[in-house]
Amino acid sequence: MKFCNQCGAGVAKRVPEGDNRPRHVCTECGTIHYLNPRIIAGCLPVYGDKVLLCRRAIEPRLGYWTLPAGFMENGESTEHAARRETLEETCAEVEIHSLYTLTSIVHVNQVQLIYLASLPRPEYAPSEESLEVCLFAEDEIPWDELAFETIRQVLRLYFEDRKRQQFPLRHIEIDSNAFHSARVHD
Amino acid sequence: MKFCNQCGAGVAKRVPEGDNRPRHVCTECGTIHYLNPRIIAGCLPVYGDKVLLCRRAIEPRLGYWTLPAGFMENGESTEHAARRETLEETCAEVEIHSLYTLTSIVHVNQVQLIYLASLPRPEYAPSEESLEVCLFAEDEIPWDELAFETIRQVLRLYFEDRKRQQFPLRHIEIDSNAFHSARVHD
Numbered sequence: 001m002k003f004c005n006q007c008g009a010g011v012a013k014r015v016p017e018g019d020n021r022p023r024h025v026c027t028e029c030g031t032i033h034y035l036n037p038r039i040i041a042g043c044l045p046v047y048g049d050k051v052l053l054c055r056r057a058i059e060p061r062l063g064y065w066t067l068p069a070g071f072m073e074n075g076e077s078t079e080h081a082a083r084r085e086t087l088e089e090t091c092a093e094v095e096i097h098s099l100y101t102l103t104s105i106v107h108v109n110q111v112q113l114i115y116l117a118s119l120p121r122p123e124y125a126p127s128e129e130s131l132e133v134c135l136f137a138e139d140e141i142p143w144d145e146l147a148f149e150t151i152r153q154v155l156r157l158y159f160e161d162r163k164r165q166q167f168p169l170r171h172i173e174i175d176s177n178a179f180h181s182a183r184v185h186d
Numbered sequence: 187m188k189f190c191n192q193c194g195a196g197v198a199k200r201v202p203e204g205d206n207r208p209r210h211v212c213t214e215c216g217t218i219h220y221l222n223p224r225i226i227a228g229c230l231p232v233y234g235d236k237v238l239l240c241r242r243a244i245e246p247r248l249g250y251w252t253l254p255a256g257f258m259e260n261g262e263s264t265e266h267a268a269r270r271e272t273l274e275e276t277c278a279e280v281e282i283h284s285l286y287t288l289t290s291i292v293h294v295n296q297v298q299l300i301y302l303a304s305l306p307r308p309e310y311a312p313s314e315e316s317l318e319v320c321l322f323a324e325d326e327i328p329w330d331e332l333a334f335e336t337i338r339q340v341l342r343l344y345f346e347d348r349k350r351q352q353f354p355l356r357h358i359e360i361d362s363n364a365f366h367s368a369r370v371h372d
């Protein structure tokens with residue numbers, strides 16, 4: 001950030017009065033520009049013993065498989081965002097059951113919320129955002145072609161939890177792209 | 187938003203290619219400036235049968251009581267943010283147990299996460315952000331002097347759930363300042 005989006009003057013990094021960390025502050029009008037993590041909301045849609053994945057038609061990770069999820073917009077709830085992203089990426093209307101994973105992706109300033117959901121009917125289709133949409137049984141998941149480490153972890157936890165048919169909220173923390181840095185607890 | 191924070195030129199609202207809603211787009215360099223909800227993280231700190239509240243030393247709602255909570259910063263997890271805000275506002279070190287409420291405050295583009303936490307010792311103090319910090323039993327809660335409707339709802343749910351000693355994650359949605367607009371479900 002180099003310029004103030006309110007008045008167009010330059011910004012400088014300094015600690016505002018009463019604050020304890022450097023912010024981008026306008027050198028003319030004094031507006032403080034905060035930078036905060038963004039929320040990614042999505043679903044893990046289930047139909048029978050299968051899970052719905054979509055193959056990305058857009059960067060990043062074009063061509064790789066993922067769960068339907070995307071940036072939450074202003075003016076909606078987290079569940080609305082999860083349902084909307086699922087509809088946009090898979091053309092499927094889902095029924096949301098519970099929040100299943102909350103992943104803090106610390107190194108990219110994102111918080112990912114994935115809701116456990118069901119497909120009332122096996123109706124889905126590709127969209128502008130997805131090249132393919134497909135239901136996968138556990139032994140069919142394209143583990144080597146998944147778009148994101150976070151999604152791999154959500155799917156791995158889901159198939160573990162499914163054995164017990166219990167799906168407690170899982171907190172995951174990832175602070176680099178490395179798999180081993182993930183910390184998982186209930 | 188009137189100016190591009192990357193190049194200082196003016197921005198215009200238009201729907202970018204491949205998008206489906208108007209964004210602030212720079213008329214010179216083309217940078218798209220997304221606006222997304224921000225996360226507020228905090229704790230409901232419990233000691234014995236009492237709950238720790240703090241009286242705000244800063245606007246908005248200066249002088250009113252609230253649970254310790256504040257904006258999540260870049261470079262931290264949601265739990266780290268909840269613990270940090272609790273320390274900054276009450277000087278108390280807490281032990282986090284579980285995510286208790288997720289509130290979508292739709293009309294102000296915020297998502298509030300409150301973690302159930304315990305105070306290992308009754309050690310707390312006012313800070314630059316709090317005029318007073320105090321433990322309250324249920325019948326001592328200053329219901330008429332609470333800072334935010336969201337906090338009133340979290341406390342109300344907590345005392346209900348405490349009767350059964352079960353604290354499932356609660357989703358709350360508020361889309362105006364009116365109390366009656368809140369929708370609560372498990």
